[in-house]
Each structure stands twice: as C-alpha cells, then as structure tokens.
Amino acid sequence: MANPIEVLSWVFILSGSIFVIIGGIGLLRLPDFYTRIHAAGITDTLGAWLILLGLMLHEGFSLNAAKLAMLLFFLLATGPLASHALAKAAFLRGLDPLQGRGLVDRHEVDDNA
Amino acid sequence: MTGVFAAATAAIVVCMGLTLIRSIVGPTVFDRILAVNSFGTKTVLLIALIGYLSGRPDFLDLALVYALMNFIGTIAAMKFTRFGDLAGMEDEESEELY
Amino acid sequence: MKHAVALFFLLMSVWLLNSGHYTVLITSFGIASCLLVVWLSRRMGIVDDEALPLHLLPGLPRYLPWIVKEVVKSNLDTSRRILSLGRPDISPRLFDAPTTQHSDLGRVIYANSITLTPGTVSIRVHGTKITVHAIADAVADDLLEGEMDRRVTLLEGETE
Incomplete structure (x- = not known):
C-alpha cells in the first residue's frame, strides 16, 4: 500500500469525479435553466476543487503544484462570474424561472392546455 | 496511481457527454451556453488529468490558458447572442430565446 | 504607491511560478514586462x-475557511436534491436578499459568495438588494x- 498522502489524493480525485458526474446528471435532470445553473455549480466548485487538490497532493511541493493552485484560483474567480452573467442575461431577457414545489405539476397542466 | 487517473478521466469524459446532450437539446440559448461553459471547465480538468496520466505535467500550462479562455469565450458568446456582434450595442427587441 | 508595489510583486510571483527558467536574461525580461x-x-x-x-x-x-465549509455543505445538499429518487427534490424560489455592506466591493463579494455556493445564484444587484434564485x-x-451577509460585512469592515 502506498503512503497515506497518496491514498488521500486518490480519495480526493475519485470523489471529485463523482461530484463532476453528479453535476452532469443534474444538468440533464433539472427542469429549467435557473435550476441547471446550480447543477453546473457543483461541477465548477467541489468537483473541480477536489480533483485539483488531489493532483496537488500527488504532486507534492513543486512548481506544478503552484500552477495547480493558480488553476484553482482562476476557476474560483471566473466560475461564479460566468454563472452570474448568464443568469442575469437570461433574467433581463425575460426568461422566467419556474417556482414552487408544484412546478412539475404545472408542466402537466401546460401539456393538457 | 495510473488507474485512479484513468478512472477520473473516464468519469469526466462521460460527464462531458452528458453536458453535450444538454447543449444540443437546449431548449433556450442560455442552456446551451451554460452547458458549453460547464464543458469548458471539464476540459480544463481533463487536460490536467491527461497530463498526469501520460506523465507530462507540462499540460498544466495548457489547462491554465484554457481556464481563462473559457471564461472570455462564455462572455463573448453571450454578448454575441444578445447583440448579434461583439462590438455593437444594437438593441433588437424581437430576439429568439429558443 | 502601496498598490503599485503590491501589484508588481503579485505579477512577478505569477511570472516566476509560470516561467521555470531562472537565467539572468529571461528573469530581466520578466521584470521588465511586469514593470510595463x-x-x-x-x-x-x-x-x-x-x-x-x-x-x-x-x-x-x-472568511475563507468558513466559505469553503459552506460550499462543501451546500454541494452535498444540492447533490442530494439532484439525486433524489423520482423527481428532483426542489422547490425553486426567486427572492430579494437584503445586504448590510457599505461599499460596492462588499456587495460584489457577497453576491459572488452567494453564486459560489451551489443552490443559490445571485441574479442581479439593485441598490442594496440582491435578487437571488434558490x-x-x-x-x-x-x-x-x-x-x-454578516461575515462579508465583517470581512469588509476590518480596517474600514
């Protein structure tokens, strides 16, 4: 068995992959644009962080680890900005969010009408 | 270790497939841009992971550039769908949401 | 002046970390470009x-450890909602959140923190209110x- 830090980096990378996949599933499964932003947020935050942290642990203390940290910072800085810009653009152009617990039922009503 | 990298790479590729489906079915243009933006984030992770998978961490430089380009690309695509070109400020009221 | 010096050191550290070549000639190119x-x-x-x-x-x-903890928590919560059997366990809602920050920068930090945590997205900032989709x-x-909100105000007001 490898040393504990290596094992920790495996755990991080694999759990990061799981969160990336959950984000992908959410992107397909959620009912409207605004809720899908939340799903994309999972990939952008925890999924990316865990994978990059795992790679940093694997890398140890080196120049490449610093580059990974920079990558982490860029994703941290640009991710929310892009999400916000998209949400604002959609909102200002009149795309109304579905609201309330009965939103799936509203779809069914729409189908009947 | 290679196995872990390979598994993570495979997971990301699968997820990129899911994201592509969303970008194709839409239905609004924002769904598509959101999907493409998310696809870009995954590309960054994929490049980093492939670098380690093939034992060439130099790939990280590409990932860095891609992370920045992805953001600019998203903003540019959004502006383009709004104004029809990247410099002008024409305000068309009758735009297509779908 | 304080900011210019800080900016120079920030740029220089990014340059040094990305370069990896530390000969006199190349490093002086780096210093020159940072000064420019x-x-x-x-x-x-x-x-x-x-x-x-x-x-x-x-x-x-x-602030950072707290926001990281918060992001992890809301990630787990949102993942659970997405993966719930049958229909996704969601009840989306659009509302205005009040802010107590006293500068634009503070509100930007607050709005970005809201967007960063999955499950909430700030849609627009108008006046001292932020429209949020949860x-x-x-x-x-x-x-x-x-x-x-309190923590961001605290972060902003440290040396105000």
Missing part, C-alpha cells in the same frame, strides 16, 4: 482599493438568516 504592466495599469487609473483590495487581507483567514425553500431561508 504596472505602468500601464497606473496610466489607466485602475490601481486602487477596488482592483487590489489589500485592506481585505487581514479578514481573509477567517433551488429550494430551505436553502433560501438559510440564506435569509443572514450569516453570510
């Missing part, structure tokens, strides 16, 4: 408290309790 960028930025008048918020540094060690009522109520 600092000069251009000063000419553009964008080297100030807003572009380089040095006054936030003392508060960061307390994935579920529980998430919205959590935000309206205002702990994040």
